[in-house]
Amino acid sequence: MKIGVFICHCGSNIAGTVDVAKVAEEVGKLPDVAYSTDTMYACSEPGQEGIIQAIKDHNLDGVVVASCTPRMHEPTFRRTVERAGLNRYMFEMANIREHVSWIGKDKESNTQKAVDLASIAVAKLTQDRPLIAKKFGVNKRVMVIGGGVAGIQAALDCADGGLEVVLVEKTATIGGKMAKLDKTFPTVDCSSCILGPKMVDVAQHPNITLYANAEVDSVKGYVGNFEVAVKKKATYVDWTACTGCGLCTEKCPSKKATDYFNEKIATTTAISIAFPQAIPKKASIDPEYCIKITKDKCGVCEKLCPTKAIRYDMQDETVIEPVGAIIAATGYDLFDYTRYGEYGGGRYPDVITSLQYERILSASGPMAGHIKRPSDGKEPKNVVFVQCVGSRDKSVDRPYCSGFCCMYTAKQAIQTKDHLPDSQTYVFYMDIRAPGKMYDEFTRRAMEEYGARYIRGRVAMIYPKGDKYIVRGADTLAGTQVEVEADLVVLAVGAEAAKGASNLAEKLRISYDKYGFYMESHVKLRPVETNTAGVFLAGSCQGPKDIPSSVAQGSAAASKVLGLFSKDELESDPQVASVDIKRCVGCGKCIETCPFGAIEETDFRGEPKANVIETVCQGCGVCTSTCPQGAIQLQHFTDNQILAEVNALCQQPLVTSFE
């Protein structure tokens, strides 16, 4: 076999701590290596051209590139060798950047390690066989999970692009956090005026099926052909009949139900519609508070409802939706600030969260847009904002910046002054993070035009004094301790992953970071893709994001889906399992263990044999390690290929071979 080896410098990234010329020289001595060289930037145009030229000049059968992680550029180089006429699986990569030059300081050891890694790649390549991808059909429907602004944008873009969309929202209405906001930065325009029409579009779009009050139960299949089971949670109201007239909510005698939409600063009725602009505008019953359901009394709503929509005995229902791609847009939730005992730990009624403040500010909120203290309904004079609560704080395991709270705090300070011209606002901050168009100007306006007093320092404690609160912080610029007497304290609580996000990730088989935010395929190059083909990300489920970024990501995810669906057939990955009929004894062990049900039993001249359904096989290789006969082999990761790598690393010869 004639193998070509290319050792990449990656500028100084690799060459800085690895003697690349030496590596090329050493690897060049291996028996099957016909050509070995180092190259400045293997992935660049001249780099790729060099590879193609070498394949032609030296009549190579396969290529090894020792450079960065294959998780980044393997597809790139596969295309390169294909352009030179080789099969794309006659290519191997050795990771001498992430696994060598970036983590080892000693050049000599690094160089030796790089030689070893390149050598195992060569060993593997000697066992590689050409593989041909098959084509399969695509179901051009897409599911969007989460109906916040990011999910809405993605759903609308996909639907406008002609795709059938299934939108699944956990709560009774779409809109997400944005629906709860009063105004939005940096323009301070009304949130519902921007979001409202989009929500209506969702409701009216012929291509969109909306399941509100629903969650994903399970996900089967693979890109192009997923099957998603969606659990529609019981609402106790038949939504096909309910017209959203609201009669029931007016008369329901159970008025102490938790009002989640209003962030618990108010209560609502047991049967309720989240808010007047809710989509879908349908009533649902909170079974915990319904007197009929808990005590078998009342039944008022059933009697009243003009369309006879009430169903006290409604059960959860599961529907199966076949789709070809999935966009996760499950957003974020707020940090539980009651973990801060020094801020009262939830004991002080006038120490509230920023999102509660949005509901107070909102004209359609429980206080009809008049700023009043939750405790006594009085208008506050001094309003203190505390930033970075549950963000940038290692002691509560939230070391990251939530990104948008500096901005919304400035917004809320401005709005406070607008609502209450006699008020005085104070903002305790550590840094102001406002990197966007018109963002910094915005926070400056809060100070310069609206008189917000910004104090650089954290707050150590808040405690009541009479009917006020003493906020004790530091002014680190002045180098002093400071105290403010506040009537109302608003905590700019940070964002964390939505509740249940990791659970959903496991169903979707995508990765998440230690905080529950979903991992993109590559931070810079593939920001809305995941490592699972056909699953995309939009909005703050990937990390805290403001509305402009969430919307941009929603559109980006939609364009990725539209791009994927622009082909009628997809190429399957040929790295699937394959059965050697002669060796298979039909024991069925592989059938039992395959997590995807990709192996079936067939009859071969009267004998049972295993057969792999190639489109279903995901290429995990579990079957290969299971088969007692070595009969089922995962292509490109066969026993012999892996053993060749092991062999290359070990001094002694192998004891047994599988063949």
Added chain:
Amino acid sequence: MSAAPGNELRIIGFLCNWCSYGGADTAGVGRMTQPTDLRIIRVPCSGRIDPLFVLKALVNGADGVLVSGCHPRDCHYAEGNFYARRRLEVLKRFLQVLGIDERRFEYTWVSASEGQRWQEVVQKFTERIHELGPAPKITPDQMAMAETMAAQPR
């Protein structure tokens, strides 16, 4: 931290592509310095790791073998890591029978975001192998036994 050049021991890592290989990449991107002894072989899933690979490596001169996959419940292939775990547990007992110090073999879980965890895993395992020192040569008896085991249906 890393063994002096020339003093390295042979440590082989089998890492699943989705989680641990990604975790090792993340450690690299974060420039998290590690000892240089370890060489990584990439496999699609920890479920692909045949205990025989580990056995062969140890019998043929590796001083340590580290297997790392996705966290339980977090497997890219749903449950491959669950199979891996079962098999590798059995392997540990095999090693004892063979007279190979089972501390030379370890399996662990590291996710793609856990660069720092990966760094710690490599650090600790390498330290352990250095404490154990170079693996003693495998005797012909052991070799024969390994061969018998390798030939056993799994």
Added chain:
Amino acid sequence: MSSSPTYAYYPGCSGQGTSLEYETSSRAVCEALGVVLHDIPDWSCCGSTPAHTVDHVLSAALSARNLAQAETLTGVEGIATPCPSCLTNLKTAGRRMLDPQFKERVNSLLDTPVKQPLPAKSVLQVLFEDVGPAALKERVVKPLAGLKVAPYYGCILNRPPEVMEFDDCENPIAMDRLLEALGAEVVPFPLKVECCGASFGMPRKDMVMRLSGKLLDVAEDNGAMAMATACPLCQMNLDLRQSQINATSGKQHNMPVFYYTQLIGLALGLDKRLLGLNKLCVNPKAALQAAEQATAGAA
């Protein structure tokens, strides 16, 4: 519980002098509630704050001598002490001696080395965890109904939480629950863990005046007729120095400052001589009578 909770007891120096009444009432209450205390034989001073301002090994060694002395006792599950400052030193020493090197350094200063440091607890923790508010409530013969009391824990009884490992570090509630079990009315007191001025009474009286003065102000603002403390220094700053505080601030505080053990003893009907109410500088009679009348009036 089958056998009584049994502890090695470390009284601390102030119990021999300035906080005699804390010492006697703690012992009396423990005895009444079935907590067995065995004095650490020939215990010595833990060095308090001054020692750890010199060096941590020295400070740990002064505590460690007592840890070693405690190891001579059998059948104890740990060390109990009424004093938060002693407790901090005992716990910090024990914790840092988990590091073999540190332990080595400490032991090299001692005649008798420490083998395995015993865990240390405050008497408050023992009463809260081993007896508990519910059991305490059953034993009350003279409820303190009507007594509005501000519970003050002091700065180091619960902090830092990684070391003290008891109750909440911002809003502890153990003493609250015990006092409530006595029938007392616990008023909200937001400065439960704020420092009183500590041992600066002699060298920097001004600081104590200010910090303890603020505690008295806030307790009074919240309707307290009395304060309850769990620390000899806190009690001394608030009680003994209350007249000085009044003189400095021009205020007229007349706030009795009890040890919480005195209040428990009162409610359990224990021998008054052991409770040492006569040792308090601000006379508690008026407050106790007012409380009694309030309940009598209500009944």
Added chain:
Amino acid sequence: MHTINLTESFDGDFVRKIECESEQNVSLCYQCGNCTAGCPYTFAYDIPVSQVMRLLQAGQKRTLLSCKSLWLCATCESCTTRCPNNIDVARIMDVLRHEARRQGYGSERSVKVFWDTFLDSVKRHGRVFEMGLAVEYIARTGRFWTDLELGPAMLSKGKLAFKPHSIQGQAEVEKIFERFQQQKEQCA
């Protein structure tokens, strides 16, 4: 105000020593000020505790060792409990004090003398002898006892003993102090 030449006056050995003795990483501090905000003694400090942290990062040995704040810190643990970066700030204050003592600083004399007198009392008796402590303290500072009016109250309540509570193991305790003098510094 004077200009600090950061390159010249940065004392790396000092920073390393404090980090080693306190087992803390001072670069974790991002200057949020929470420690200063919570410290009950900020009003009395010449340098607030967050600035102590800042000056430590900047390796400003002399400014730090001579500052009064070190002696006014009561080790109340407020800073340590609330630091968002889990820095044991109180321990750093303690360790700075240790170093200040070693280098002969003691900018708040009244406090330092009080502590020293306290320890002498422990060394001499095995337990603190409060009356003796007070008398000795007055003698050393030359300050007429500001608490004189408290004396009668304490005496009448039986809270001040005239005789020390000596213990059998007094010599053992004394040896602790003596051996400590001989011990080598850990992070020198």
